[in-house]
Amino acid sequence: MDRTHQPESPTRPGNTVVLSIDCLKGSSKSDEWSGDMLQTGDIVEEIRIGSGPGSAVFKAPFKGGKAWLQKVLHNSYRNKDTSIVVRVRRGSHDLSDLSACIVHNDSAGKKQYMLRSIDDPNYTVGFSDRTESDCLGIQESRGSRMVEALVRAKLQDGYVSYPWEKRMQEALPISGSSSFLSVLFLPKASAYGRAGSRYNDLEDTLARANAWLSCSQANGVPIVFMNIQTESLLTKISGETASATVNTTSLSDLSNLANASLYGFEDYHGVDIGVVRAVRLWYAPLGVELPLEIKLRDDDTKLGFSISRTEEGFIYVSSVTDHDDESAPAARSGLSSLYRDAAKASRRLVVSRVGSQKVLPWMVSSTGAIRCYDTVSLSQKLSLHRHAKVSIVLHVILWDSSATAAFSSPPRSSTHLLFSNETLDSMEFSGLREALPPRQVGDRQVMPLADDEDVYRFERENAGNASFKFQEIPFTNESL
Numbered sequence: 001m002d003r004t005h006q007p008e009s010p011t012r013p014g015n016t017v018v019l020s021i022d023c024l025k026g027s028s029k030s031d032e033w034s035g036d037m038l039q040t041g042d043i044v045e046e047i048r049i050g051s052g053p054g055s056a057v058f059k060a061p062f063k064g065g066k067a068w069l070q071k072v073l074h075n076s077y078r079n080k081d082t083s084i085v086v087r088v089r090r091g092s093h094d095l096s097d098l099s100a101c102i103v104h105n106d107s108a109g110k111k112q113y114m115l116r117s118i119d120d121p122n123y124t125v126g127f128s129d130r131t132e133s134d135c136l137g138i139q140e141s142r143g144s145r146m147v148e149a150l151v152r153a154k155l156q157d158g159y160v161s162y163p164w165e166k167r168m169q170e171a172l173p174i175s176g177s178s179s180f181l182s183v184l185f186l187p188k189a190s191a192y193g194r195a196g197s198r199y200n201d202l203e204d205t206l207a208r209a210n211a212w213l214s215c216s217q218a219n220g221v222p223i224v225f226m227n228i229q230t231e232s233l234l235t236k237i238s239g240e241t242a243s244a245t246v247n248t249t250s251l252s253d254l255s256n257l258a259n260a261s262l263y264g265f266e267d268y269h270g271v272d273i274g275v276v277r278a279v280r281l282w283y284a285p286l287g288v289e290l291p292l293e294i295k296l297r298d299d300d301t302k303l304g305f306s307i308s309r310t311e312e313g314f315i316y317v318s319s320v321t322d323h324d325d326e327s328a329p330a331a332r333s334g335l336s337s338l339y340r341d342a343a344k345a346s347r348r349l350v351v352s353r354v355g356s357q358k359v360l361p362w363m364v365s366s367t368g369a370i371r372c373y374d375t376v377s378l379s380q381k382l383s384l385h386r387h388a389k390v391s392i393v394l395h396v397i398l399w400d401s402s403a404t405a406a407f408s409s410p411p412r413s414s415t416h417l418l419f420s421n422e423t424l425d426s427m428e429f430s431g432l433r434e435a436l437p438p439r440q441v442g443d444r445q446v447m448p449l450a451d452d453e454d455v456y457r458f459e460r461e462n463a464g465n466a467s468f469k470f471q472e473i474p475f476t477n478e479s480l
Helices: 065-078 132-140 142-152 164-170 202-218 239-244 251-257 329-333 335-344 375-388 401-408 427-432
Strands: 002-004 017-025 043-049 056-059 083-090 094-104 113-117 124-131 181-185 223-236 262-266 272-285 289-294 305-309 315-321 349-354 392-397 416-418 455-459 469-474
Touching: 017 065, 017 132, 043 065, 065 094, 065 113, 065 124, 094 124, 124 132, 132 142, 181 202, 202 223, 202 272, 289 329, 289 335, 305 335, 305 375, 315 329, 315 335, 329 335, 335 349, 335 392, 349 375
Parallel strands: 002 056
Antiparallel strands: 017 043, 017 124, 043 056, 043 083, 083 094, 094 113, 113 124, 181 272, 223 272, 262 272, 289 392, 305 315, 315 349, 315 416, 349 392, 455 469
């Protein structure tokens, strides 16, 4: 039904009291200041509460203004009739409608209500009593108010939950393991040099990282440089070491830290804290990390391949043996084919993971020793896989993404292939001939004996303070 209320006669038309809009909370949409949205100063012309034939329609002028309207909104809210449409006038002729619902306005007090837009729940409006001239003045100041709102607007931040476990299982190529590869280089302990210097400077650490990467690439490891950064590692220092380090007691000392590998400061308790500046080298596969599943049968007596380790700490397939019956696990899985392709491309077939565990070098100590995985323990684990008939999943680093085609349909051959000096004599290896040292059995690698005895002999040089030397370790079968 329609309800019309007449206001008291004003002394001047510009002083007529009207019901106007107050914008309480802005829209999250870009059209907040467009003509489709109600704005502060708009004059209410019509209010429709409810829908259908039984809706209540109120038209201007509204006797009682805001106080009367709050009573109407309270009764409608109590009767659970919260649907409302408000028509407003902007200027002399422009009209705009807002479809909303009646909600509590807790900040205004008890039994106070406001309207929330149905199209955008973030947009809420209230009502105020103003003179018509004040409303027209507010409408004319729309441009300046927009600028003021722009100045006051602040970006909001917050925390959102994220299904980390699910994403780590589904989104990563290797479930639960990252594809980021890096090596951390600690500054090398200085045996001589300037007095008071215990570690070589930062430039020396960077140079060793550069040399490690260059030699790895020259030795056929298919990796590329990605990034390099310094990392600060805290340690406790005392005595001569503390007095020899650069101290950061004032801003003037900062210039001395540019190339220092170790500097110190005192904490609140007077304890000398040392900051070691290590270097982290980030690298990536030249192609991709390809997973190979080596399935085992009951009649398998050997895996058909051998592994070795480069001077830089990379595990690689050093040889494969293809049988006439093409039944070796290495041949069935495509490992033999990839090995041949790597030899043709002058690359090592580097093993990056066994299962989900990375087997790449990950740190260089202050003594200069590279921390990497031992080929002896790795060979023993692979042999246990064969004895237990449990499939082996190896990830190998490819030099070209197109090399995966060879894995899809790997050719078979009965030729015994070996990444040896004879192979390096070919044209493709001529550029790397000097960089690749002669491969010798027992030098950081695992190789089967030539007489096919059920015995392996392993030998490796010292790494840091730990020395590995294995001899006459019996296995059930003579090779992997």
